[in-house]
Amino acid sequence: MSESMQIHEHFQIKWGMVIDVDKCTGCGACQVACQAENNIPPSQQSFDRLRSVHWLYVYKLENGRPYPESDIAYLPRPCMQCGNPSCASVCPVIATTKDEEGGIVSQIYPRCIGCRYCMAACPYHSRVFNWFDPVWPKGMEKTLTPYVSVRPRGVVEKCTFCHHRFQLAKRRARAEGRDPHHLKEDEYIPACAEACPTGAIAFGDLHNPEHKVHQLSRSEHAFRILERLGTEPQVYYLSRRPWVRRQGDNYVQKDQQRGE
């Protein structure tokens, strides 16, 4: 990748996730929590992953070997909040940026023109489009999260690491006379991490040694998806199984390092 394609912002805080694939049972609680928290409307196309609105998707991984060596894993995929996002530089109207302390890639719905160039740019398929108007069955609108704006049809959306929770945590810290840029462990966590029954999703500041993600991301079992492309994701995965780590990236025959 040429230098001109890279956009690097350096932040004091780098919110990140470390997802232990070996702990994930594929129950989907993270997906449900995400949908409810972020006002994602129910739709008749919810079962069509090419058409449904989802910010977090759980992929099923298989090692492709016959029984008794066959093995599976589940891999929840939120937005990677890339350090060098492929989506932000291509947006013609600056509707998606990576410029706020914390390193979360924003999505500005009232500015998005719906050209979907960012979707073409993102290799993780983290971005989805609102193909129709959102419709909530009568009464269900009462369950909407008041801090999250609903999106009209015709705009792109994606996981924001529950950015509203970050704002609330900062506000609380300010009210208590603390530095909003030094939040304590678990003071701000996204809905998916909160809902995970097995504790597979850890969340925190990757730069802060007091946060457990700092250590976890440096584990010998940690890997990031498609690291070779230079996107520098802020989401790490953990697995003690080499075949799972290998599926984090693509390798050709001559590659020495193959994710093991």
Added chain:
Amino acid sequence: MLDEPLLPEGVQRCSPARFLVWITLLVAVVIWGAVAAFLIFGWGLGVTGLNNYFGFGLWITFDLAVIALGAGAFFSGFLKYILGIDELKNIINLAVIVGFLCYSGAMMLLVLDIGQPLRAWFGYWHANVHSMLTEVIFCITCYLIVLTIEFIPIILENRQIHKISLFRNLAHNFHIVMPLFAAVGTFLSFFHQGSLGGMYGVLFGRPFALREGFFIWPWTFFLFILSAIASGPVFTMLISRLMESFTRRSLVPYSTKELLGKISGFLLCIYLFFKFLDTWAWATGVLPRSGFSFEEMFNQVYGQWLLWLELGLCGVVPAIMLVVPTLRSRPGLLYAASFLTCAGVVVNRFVFTVQTLAIPVMPFDQWYTYIPNWTEWATSAMVVSYSAIVVSLAHRYLPLFPKERQLNA
């Protein structure tokens, strides 16, 4: 004839009734597309065949293809007004109209394609200077204005309009400043043709499209310019041939067509030289660095046949046919080669748009196939039909071809 006073002097045209039947057929297709457009605006893009994996589809392929093929307008203008190749005066009017239709048609589809068409002006207001698409938005809108300005004097040449001294003088003055607009058009076109290619080359998350390049421009920037100027002239020539078969009249001298074929042929050779180099560098450099092999870029649907079709049958073959004088002097071969050249550019734009998105980049993801639905086909047909209506009206009422009378005497 009812509309006799409006027809150019000394030319024959079909009866008004026959013309009306033809236009009615075209209007019916426009209505079909308008129904689809109504559904899209009314219910949302969910009524199309697009999805979260294929955010770009038939419309973007169509846009890129017609913008490339519409390059005949700026390039013919450049050759005639800047380089002074006078022979091209026989086709320059048609080149301008075809260019105008290609760009205005692409704009129509873009309005449908973007999810929030009322925010289209944000491209100017909140412009992201890092995005190739911003440059495309600026350039194609500016260039459409230039094409409109170039189209106006052609309309003013109508027999009745020309009788009015104000319009006659206006047309005269437009003709005087035309080299300036040809130069502006050339500048704008070079940039947006390039930026359309750059749009794909910068996608570092998509190894199929990713290219290295020069400074901020990936190689696709230059390849898209080259392929557009190689195919644009012969596309204009093919349209003139199509008009000749519909009207059963000679409109453009064969020498002009042959000249366009020769120009396209040489440009196609230059393009193919760099395209082969680019493909080799991509297959042996970009892909392995991204962890992919050449074979992994293709599947049963989007197979290697597409690449060989683009570079071989629609690349090397027409290039030979167009550069060898004895081959291009035979009308059948000239037209076949021109068609293949245009088809090659369409295939190129298709693979960059659709195949780029079909390939699973994450190892645990899978291939998907994109199939456009009727709403996308109908609206695309609407644009083709709209273009045919404008060309038909222009041919009937405007003196487009200076040699028409002489050729049919």
